Every structure is written in C-alpha cells, then in structure tokens.
Amino acid sequence: MEIIHVSAECYPVAKVGGLADVVGALPKYQNKLGHIAKVVVPAYDTKFIRENDFEVTYDAWANYGNNHYQFRVLKEKTNKLGFDLYVVHIQGLTDRPNVYGYGDDTERFIAFQIAVLDWIVQWEHRPDVIHCHDHHTGLIPFMVTNSVKYAAISGVPTVLTIHNAQYQGQFGWDKLYYLPAFDLWKSGLLEWDKDINPLASAIKCAWRVTTVSPSYLEEMMNNARGLESLLRQERHKCVGILNGIDTEVWNPETDPMLGKSYNIKTVEAGKLANKTALCNVFQLDPSKPLFTFIGRLVDEKGADLLPDIFYTALQQHGDHINVLVLGSGDNWVEGRLNQLKDIFGGKYNVYIGYNEQVSHEMYAGADFLLMPSRVEPCGLNQLYALRYGTVPIVRRIGGLKDTVVDIGDGGFGVCHDQTSIWDVTHAINRSIELYNDKKKFKAVRKTMMKIDHSWDRAALNYTELYQILK
Ligand code: ADP
Ligand code: GLC
Numbered sequence: 059m060e061i062i063h064v065s066a067e068c069y070p071v072a073k074v075g076g077l078a079d080v081v082g083a084l085p086k087y088q089n090k091l092g093h094i095a096k097v098v099v100p101a102y103d104t105k106f107i108r109e110n111d112f113e114v115t116y117d118a119w120a121n122y123g124n125n126h127y128q129f130r131v132l133k134e135k136t137n138k139l140g141f142d143l144y145v146v147h148i149q150g151l152t153d154r155p156n157v158y159g160y161g162d163d164t165e166r167f168i169a170f171q172i173a174v175l176d177w178i179v180q181w182e183h184r185p186d187v188i189h190c191h192d193h194h195t196g197l198i199p200f201m202v203t204n205s206v207k208y209a210a211i212s213g214v215p216t217v218l219t220i221h222n223a224q225y226q227g228q229f230g231w232d233k234l235y236y237l238p239a240f241d242l243w244k245s246g247l248l249e250w251d252k253d254i255n256p257l258a259s260a261i262k263c264a265w266r267v268t269t270v271s272p273s274y275l276e277e278m279m280n281n282a283r284g285l286e287s288l289l290r291q292e293r294h295k296c297v298g299i300l301n302g303i304d305t306e307v308w309n310p311e312t313d314p315m316l317g318k319s320y321n322i323k324t325v326e327a328g329k330l331a332n333k334t335a336l337c338n339v340f341q342l343d344p345s346k347p348l349f350t351f352i353g354r355l356v357d358e359k360g361a362d363l364l365p366d367i368f369y370t371a372l373q374q375h376g377d378h379i380n381v382l383v384l385g386s387g388d389n390w391v392e393g394r395l396n397q398l399k400d401i402f403g404g405k406y407n408v409y410i411g412y413n414e415q416v417s418h419e420m421y422a423g424a425d426f427l428l429m430p431s432r433v434e435p436c437g438l439n440q441l442y443a444l445r446y447g448t449v450p451i452v453r454r455i456g457g458l459k460d461t462v463v464d465i466g467d468g469g470f471g472v473c474h475d476q477t478s479i480w481d482v483t484h485a486i487n488r489s490i491e492l493y494n495d496k497k498k499f500k501a502v503r504k505t506m507m508k509i510d511h512s513w514d515r516a517a518l519n520y521t522e523l524y525q526i527l528k
Contacts, residue, residue, distance in 0.1 A: 059186040059524055060094040061085070064174055066157055066167065066194035068099045069307075071106045071143065073414075074157050075354060076301070076438040077221045080270070081191060083304035084520070086140035087513035091521060094142075098177075100152035100170045101132065101145035111135040112145065116177050122169050123236040127151075129173040146173045164229045167194045167256075168236045175201055179211050187524050189217045190264065193227035196256030197237065199263035200247055204240040215527035218264035222435050223282040224358055226250075226257035251284055258285055261292050265527050268520075270436035271457035272298035281433070297523060300460055301436040302513030303445065308421075310446050315418035322507045325447045326500065329422065336423035340407040342380040347493040349379060349486065350424040350448075352417050352439055355387030355395075360430035360453070360477040365394035367430070367482045372402045374483070375490060382424070383408040384416055421446040426489050432477045434458050441511045444470070447503040449492065451485045453477055461511070465492060470506040 067073055069082030085095035101107055112132035119128050127148060134143040147153060151166045160166065175198065178185065190198045199216040202208055231254060234245070250258030261267055269275040275298035278289050289296065306312075310328065311321045317335045320328020330344070337344040349371070355361040368381050381402075383395055395408045409416055421427070427443040429452045436457030440450040444461075451472040452458040463469025465488075472489050474481040492499055 059521075060183075061088060061096070061187045061189055061524065062178065062185045063095065063097045063189045063191065064171070064195040064198060065097065065099055065191040068097050068143070070139075071099055071145070072102045072104045072157050076436065077191060079304065079438050080219075080221065080301055082139065083302070083307070083513055084517060086304070087302070087517035088520065089141055091517055093521070096142040096144065097139075098131070098144040098146060098174055100157075100166070101130075101147035102157060103153050103155045107145060110138070115144070116180075118176060120169070120172055120176050121238070122165075122172055123233075127169065129169075129176075131173070131177045146170055146177075148173060164227065164233060165236065167227070168197065168233075171195060171197050171201065172238060174198070175205075175208050175211070179208050184211060184214055187215050187217055187527065189219065190260060191219050192221050193225055193257040193260070196227060196260035197248075198260070199265075200259045201238060201240075203263055204244050204247065205238040206240060207238050215265040215524070216260075216263070217266045217268065217523065217527075218260040219268045219270065220257070220261075220278075220435070221270055222358075222433075223257065223278055223285055224433060226255050226283065226285070228253040228255045230254070250288065258288055261285065261288055265295070266523055267292065267296045268523065269296065269298050270301045271460045272300065273459045274298060274435040274456040277433075277456060299516055299519045299523070300457065301438060301441075302516040303438060303441045303511050305445070305512040308442050308445050310422055313418055313422070315415050316422050317419070320422075322447075322504055325503055325507060329425075329447055329503075332419060332423035333425070334423075336382070336419050337380065340382055340409075341404055342382060342407060343404070346378055346380050346405075347425045347490060348423065349381045349426045349428060349451075349489070350383070350420050351428045352384045352420055353429075355385045355391040357388075358431060358433040360432055360482075361385065361387060361391050363430060363477065363479055363482070364391065364428075365398060366479050367428075367486075368395075368398060368406060369401075370479055370483050371486045372398075372406055375486075376402060376405055378490065379405065379486075381406045382420065384411075384413065384420055386411050421448055424448045425493060426451050426472075426486075428482065428486075429453065429458060430474075430477045430482045431455060431458065437461070440471070444506040444509055444511065447507050449489065449499075449502060449506070451482070451489055453481075465498075465502060470502045470509075
C-alpha cells in the first residue's frame with residue numbers, strides 16, 4: 059500500500075515533541091513491511107533542511123483566500139531516513155526557524171494543507187491512504203471529501219491520528235474564505251463549539267481515527283477538552299494503537315550521542331560511566347541516585363508542580379539524591395526551576411532549553427525519570443527510559459498506564475495515581491528504597507531493557523486498519 063503521512067513535525071527534520079518521533083519512525087517500519095510510506099512536512103528553516111540535498115518535484119501556484127502564492131514540493135534526494143521525505147516550501151510562511159508559535163500559524167498550516175492536496179491531486183496515480191497527524195493537518199479529511207477542486211481524490215481514504223486532543227487549532231469563521239470552494243451547507247463538518255475546529259472536523263470526516271494508546275482513547279470519552287461528546291458519537295471508527303519507538307535511534311548500544319555505549323549485559327558499568335560524565339557537567343554527585351525530568355514545561359506534563367515536588371524531595375533527602383531537569387516552556391516554571399539552583403546547588407541542576415544530545419545523555423545517565431503528567435496520550439520518554447535502563451516514575455494515565463507496571467505488582471516502574479506533590483514525593487520515597495535494594499534495582503533494570511517497544515507491532519496494527527479501508 060502507498061501511505062502518505064502529512065504532519066507538522068518529523069524527526070530529524072523538525073521536532074518539538076513526540077509527534078516528530080512517531081512520524082520519523084513509523085513510515086520506516088511500514089516500508090519494512092513492504093508498503094510505500096512517504097512523509098510530507100512544511101519546509102521550515104531547520105538545520106536538517108538546510109544541510110541536506112533536495113530536488114524540486116512540483117512547482118506551482120495555489121489560491122489561498124485572496125492570495126495567489128507560489129509553492130514548491132521538494133524531495134530529499136538520498137532517502138536517508140528510510141522513507142521518501144517531501145517538504146513543502148511556501149515563501150514567507152513555512153521558511154521560519156520554529157514549527158509553531160507564530161501569530162499566523164492558522165494561515166501557515168491551512169496553506170500547507172492546500173499545497174499538499176494540490177500536489178497529490180495531480181499525481182498520475184492515487185495513494186491508498188492519506189494519514190493525517192493532529193490538528194495541523196486536520197482540515198485535509200474535510201477538503202478531500204468536500205472541496206470541488208479535489209473531487210478526483212475524494213475516494214481516497216483518510217486516517218487521523220490524534221497525538222494530543224488538548225490542541226485543536228480552532229479559528230474563527232472570518233477565515234473560512236481561505237479554504238477551497240465547497241458546498242456551504244457542509245460547513246457543519248468544520249464546526250465545533252461555534253468555531254472552525256480542525257481537530258473536530260478531522261474526527262468527523264476521516265474514515266478512521268486513531269489515538270496513540272488504548273487508555274487515552276477511553277479517557278478522551280470523558281476528557282478531551284470539549285470534544286468528548288463528538289468522540290463518543292464517532293467511537294465506532296476510533297481505535298487506540300500504542301506508539302512504538304525507533305529502536306535504531308534509541309539504542310544504548312549504538313547511540314552516537316553517548317559517551318559510553320552499553321547493553322543489557324554491561325548496563326551497570328555503562329550507566330555508571332554515563333552518569334558520572336553527566337554529573338560532572340552538571341555539578342552533581344554520581345554516588346547518589348539521579349532523578350530526572352525531560353519534557354515540555356506545560357501543565358499537561360505536571361510541570362507547574364515540579365518546583366514544589368523537587369523542593370520537597372530535596373528538603374527531605376537532599377543529602378541522598380540528585381535532581382536534573384531538561385525542558386522549556388512556561389516562563390514561570392522555568393524561573394522557579396532556575397531559582398532552585400541557588401538553594402540546592404550541587405544536588406540539583408536544570409537545563410532550560412531543547413537539546414537532543416543532553417536528552418540522550420540523561421536517559422542513559424539517570425537512575426529515574428519522572429512523568430507526573432495530567433494528560434499523556436502515549437508518552438515516549440518512559441519508553442526511551444525503559445530501553446536505557448532508567449526506572450520510570452509515572453502517573454497511571456494514558457499511555458503511561460499502558461506501558462509501565464509498578465514494582466509492587468511485579469513490574470519495573472514506580473506508579474502513582476494523582477498529579478500531586480504528595481503522590482510524586484511518595485513515589486520518590488519508594489524509588490529511593492528501590493535504589494538502596496541493589497539486587498532488586500539491578501534486576502528491575504534488566505527486566506526493563508528486555509521489553510520490546512519497537513514499531514514492528516504497531517506498524518502491523520496500522521496495516522490492519524488501512525486494509526479495512528480498501
Ligand atoms: P510530547 O510529545 O507530549 O512532548 P512525548 O513523551 O511523546 O511527549 O515526546 C517528547 C519527545 O521530546 C521525546 O523524544 C523527548 O526526549 C523530547 N524532548 C522533550 N523536551 C525536550 C528537551 N527540552 N530537549 C530535548 N528533547 C526533548
Ligand atoms: C503527543 C503526546 C504524547 C505522545 C506524542 C506522540 O505529543 O502528548 O503523549 O507520546 O504525541 O504520539
């Protein structure tokens with residue numbers, strides 16, 4: 059089957075979070091199954107796009123509201139990612155350093171989606187599936203079935219994967235004229251709660267909807283930022299498919315970003331070497347357990363509680379633990395996390411910013427990784443932690459619930475029920491006990507590292523889903 063993934067992110071082309079990791083890996087595994095999986099993303103001004111060779115495969119003009127703009131679809135020449143990568147360049151709209159965060163993001167992503175469909179509609183053949191990811195590509199299912207100019211591809215199945223229903227991309231009806239012409243009586247398919255809502259529209263119009271873990275699908279029926287009733291109505295076409303990880307990128311045995319590589323047999327020495335190096339850089343003590351957090355500093359990750367959680371834990375156990383944080387996001391949280399450095403120097407440190415290299419070093423060097431998320435559709439950090447022998451401390455929610463089993467239940471992680479200071483500090487206490495039981499700690503590490511979370515299984519699940527649509 060030929061599958062074209064349309065997304066705002068794709069690792070290593072442009073990454074903000076887990077969406078990039080998924081879109082950068084799933085197609086590779088689909089190709090291994092014999093499919094032809096392709097990816098198309100906007101041509102941002104990123105290092106990958108600047109430093110790799112692309113050739114123009116399509117050059118055209120498109121209408122976008124009252125604007126007539128030129129766009130280009132470029133293909134990466136060497137297939138180095140394991141799939142055909144296409145980037146859509148729209149001058150002045152896509153060619154910026156960041157993926158999101160501009161005042162005209164709505165216009166940017168509408169233009170991108172129109173360009174993608176203008177390109178696909180003139181292919182000599184039809185793809186078997188157009189697979190859209192999150193709200194940035196959520197108008198595609200509607201446009202494919204309803205826009206007059208895309209009538210030739212109106213029979214092509216569309217699939218939506220919801221990576222995070224917290225973000226829906228709503229905008230006002232004053233921007234309706236940006237969309238290519240359709241019968242206005244169909245406007246209801248775009249609408250949710252009085253706005254044009256790309257995510258809601260995709261839930262209505264896509265042939266199938268997937269979410270990135272079975273538990274998150276169930277949770278969304280009661281907690282999806284206003285989309286609950288819609289999801290309940292469309293439940294029959296939804297399925298939860300747990301994400302995998304790219305075991306070629308995330309492999310402590312071959313990871314070029316690590317000072318010392320290791321595998322399940324050499325995990326103790328390997329992790330100690332990486333921990334020592336990391337602690338030297340961040341002025342921490344490698345003889346103590348290292349607790350870490352990596353991620354976007356936003357409420358859904360429980361980041362607003364992190365300063366108090368670490369303050370409390372360091373007050374209680376300051377001479378016996380280290381804490382290291384990597385993340386960026388909310389300014390208030392960033393500020394408070396920085397302040398803790400003055401109080402707990404030598405036991406605590408934080409790197410505010412995005413740094414892929416440091417994240418790999420942390421998965422390898424840490425003993426524990428915290429994820430006190432309020433919402434976690436899947437979560438990839440805990441899967442990377444497992445593969446690198448780092449014990450995840452997670453809230454029982456979404457994908458975390460589906461992938462981490464508590465040590466009290468014969469498992470390999472530390473789980474808690476609520477995103478609260480008390481629950482997390484209690485989990486930290488339990489983790490310290492585990493760390494001090496050296497025999498058990500070593501056994502847990504080995505159990506974790508044996509778990510197979512590669513994309514092989516999930517890629518098959520997607521194949522089964524696409525086949526229903528044929
Ligand atoms: P989300 O997509 O909601 O942010 P995930 O757990 O699915 O959460 O994926 C997060 C991805 O982003 C992981 O690959 C993680 O290592 C990475 N990441 C998050 N914040 C940072 C950061 N500050 N520096 C480097 N990598 C980060
Ligand atoms: C989203 C979710 C995260 C998930 C990722 C990849 O960003 O917040 O839980 O792992 O998408 O699907």
